[in-house]
Amino acid sequence: MWISNPELNLEGLGIAASPAPTRRRSARAGVALGWIRDRLTTTPGRLILTSALVVVGAACFGVLATGAEQSREHAVQAARTNTEPLLIHAVNLYTDLSHANATVATGLLSLGPEPLNERARYLRDLRGASQSLTALTREAGTSASAPAALSTVADQLPIYSGLVETARANNRQGFPIGAAYLRQAAVLMTGTILPAAGQLYATEAERLDSDYRTGRSTASLVALIAAIVVAVGLLVLAQLYVSRVSRRILNISMVLGTVALIAVSAWAVIGLISEQNALTTAQRDGSDKVELLSAANVLLSRAQGDLSLALVNRGTDVTDPQDFATVIHVLTTSGLASRLGTGFRSYLQMAHRIQGLENGGQLGQAITVGPQAGSISEQLSARLVAGIAAAQNRFTRSAADAASALSGLWLAIPLITAVAAALALLGLRQRINEYR
């Protein structure tokens, strides 16, 4: 886009230096062309044209370089302060809801009164989900998140918690309908609420991805380098011309201008490259890890929810064991299981032991052992949460590095370019004045 700018194009410069006899399109163009043709006939005229070219080249360089820098800086700032924090809210919403669904099933599984720590965990998950939902809703104005998905979560979450409380009340009375309410709650969660949360997550993740693409766009770097080549080349050509006209090798102020332009160019190139490297680190070690670890966490919660729900349903439903098998298959084949470490194997062993007891006609024993799978899954999940927090810290650090790599360039590029142009004009002016 930037490179195709005709004013930057070397052939465009050629046209300006010796315009081809084109048909006059309008009177004004004719006047301008006439003026240029008049200037081309004398040496001071040509020097004045060179000055004009230097000004135009410097202005183009300033605009292009600042534009390239600004487009990256905006992307980095958006990723740091907007899209990544929103992604974290969406991730938290998704994981908290999944975790709540697993926790409540595991809690209702136990014989006798529901363990208080499971209850506390469930309430904490719901609170966390509500906070993330509030944060996402607050940013809904600036976020592309589907408002429909937000309102699905907001509308259905109270219904979900109502079903869960009805399930608890019935379960405390020993009524099998408690399990039916819990199943309905789980269907609402996995069939309606979680898909909406997943949509929010996907939207935020893709927005962050788009910021990464802009923040690392090759086009900005190519535009910057092309602008540097043209501007520096122009200054060098102008100096060659001036030295030929004046028979002096060096024009001090023009040399100083060129040096200034090269210096700011080097600064900008180094800034953009370190920025994109830092951004790459932010993605690779930061947000990519957050995405993978939280996906593993969500799927682990889903598996644990299935395992518990199968027991809560007392073998009256074949869906949950099937879904458990599917989720474990996905975790294994996608490589996400490796994020869970060796604990995943002991979780699977415990799960298979429980399912073996259940299928072998020892449902009561399976229910007694059931919470052990829950606590292994809690440990795995806690490790994932710690990993997510560490990855988030790495993101924050590297994204800050990316931003600081560009700091000051927004001012330095236009300022130093203006100084360089002024120095070059000063040098040209000395030569022009020699003809007066």
Add this chain to the structure above:
Amino acid sequence: MSRPIRYVLGLALFAGALAGCGTTSDRALTTALAALNTPPTQTPMATAAKLETCPHLTASLRPPASMPAPGTMPPGSYMAAIKHRGYLRAGVNAGLLDFGYLNPATGQIEGFEIDLVRELARAIFGDTSPKHYRLVALTVPQRIPFVQQGRVDIVVDAVTITCDRKQQVDFSTVYYGAQQEVLVPSNSNATGIAAFAHKPVCASAGSTPITVMDSLPLPDRPRAVGRTQAIDCLVALQEGQIDAISTDSSILLGFKAQDPNTRIIGTSLAPVPYGMAISKAHPDFVRFVNGVLAELRANGTWRRLYNRWLGRLAPNPILPPAQYDG
């Protein structure tokens, strides 16, 4: 001009290379999204049950002339094989209150049907020690295949004797004569199924009660609504999504016990005879079980067990007399 152009091209390539050194693939996001998009497993909807009539539907094999004494099973019989194994494997329900359900307070599956299984264990082993029977909680679609595949010795899980099922397994004599009845909220004025013309009435999807409702000899039939399980109908009733539930009286009794704001109305829509399902490979076991059932009827144990679990809900049970045909 060609040299500067080459120079620019070189620089552009250099820039491209620089830009390339700092890129990552989008694999992380793709992997995460693909894994998270795994759709939830859907509960398969049962196919519609057929209403068929066949002669001697509830007739079963005659008990042996003399029952073996508990603990001493005839050599070579299937009962001897069970005795040798050390425990009876019974497929049961774990979610049917008072029939077969897992009591959350004890962690044990309890109920009328479970007590019948215990009586079978007593007849084989001489006592009802829990080590002599294992209860396998089955889903509705698992009940017949588990018998056929020999994964359980017997299924005592509210299995209705139907012509279709009789082709696949053997049934004991009827041990409980359920009826298809209607459960409504206690503030309903309805007195029979006829009150629900074109109104939603729930039963478990693909079950016989649905087919019975769809073929009622009425000008305006109820609109039969199927849910995954019968208990889901009670949830739907409590949430006001349906007007009534029509299914086995045994199930409705359990619903009434869980929700005092309901009542059972009207006359029976259809008889629902329950039999214990046994593999066709073990006719000696069928005869033995029928012998045990005959004793339980005769010595009042059946009535005592019934009263223990269901007497308070329906004090006058109908137990059809045992029918034999071979």
